Amino acid sequence: MKPSIDTQLIHTGEPKPRIGGAVSMPIFQSAMFEDGDDELRYIRYNNTPNQQVLGKKLAALEGAEAALVTGSGMAAISTALLTVLKPGDHLLAQSSLYGGTHSFVTHLLPELGIEVDFIDADAPETWEALLRPATRAVYVESITNPLMEVCNLDAITAFAQARGLASLIDNTFATPVNYRPPERGFDLSLHSATKYLNGHSDIVAGVIIGRGDLVKRARKKLKHFGGSLDPHACFLLHRGLKTLALRVRHQNESALRLARFLAAHPAVNTVNYPGLDSHPQHARARSLFEGFGGMLSLEVQGGQDGAERFMNHLTVPILAPSLGGVESLATRPAVSSHADMTPEERQQMGITDGLIRISVGIESSVDLIADFEQALAALEHVAL
């Protein structure tokens, strides 16, 4: 019987026999290794002990053949895309991508002679028309930022398989606890391990998980690009990973409670969370995911002013960008993740200046809700 993810997080991939009997994987702080194996070992070659142990564990977590750690989420994404695409190729990508990825596919890929078309990932009937003889891959995210949309992921893999395209997904928001893309037919699953996988907001790292042949090719590319994860960061990621299931399940529960509280509050206009019945893709999220994740976004009364006033009254969440750590965070995408876009582009995507994104941490949900309640009350006082 395959062990559950909770057990895999602790035991899978760990060296046997234990190195020097060490219960915790030691840090091999060595750039190169003595000749001996058939392959030269070097940190940039991504084949040192700390990197390899993580690769084995991460592959098992998503039920995949192989995995590779990288120096950042963007290193994983750019390396993976340049593994499946070459000059003259064409990519279909979901329209609402993470800012760094959006910028990479709209600016860097065309410089390399790779063309991109954006798809409405929720409208499978529109994809065929964008297909070209040179189309090689399709790229989506499991839950989009900051509106928390869940596209038709099963339709994406079916389409990719029928048309011989590589299917890639950024699974950062869902995490392997809630969704395992390789088990659902995706060729490559990518993560910013900076977020939930590490979970402690203290390193930048990335992961490529998926088909053995593609991960092997990605490893070769990464060797050229040089975006390797160093042994000490590997150690921190390894340590953080062990509590992934505990953290994410707490965050799933806490975010759902907070979302329900906010949706019922008179000073809140909108709440975007896939776990709410009112979410347009709630039924799909329920069938695809084991939990709805720790990310939500909301709009309060008073637009941008209201949002700023509300955020300044929050005492538990830290006002900071990024996500997926143990501490709750609040940020306004218009001035953080989506600041590079024009107001028109943001408006087109449905991102208002008053939209607030919350990354729910592992604090008590009672304290978190009480804190949101007092910050919303401060908002109501001003409105009177």
Ligand SMILES: *Cc1c(COP(=O)(O)O)cnc(C)c1O
């Ligand atoms: C943060 C993030 C990235 C980029 O990851 P880095 O580790 O900052 O390079 C990519 N995708 C998503 C969904 C993210 O949240």
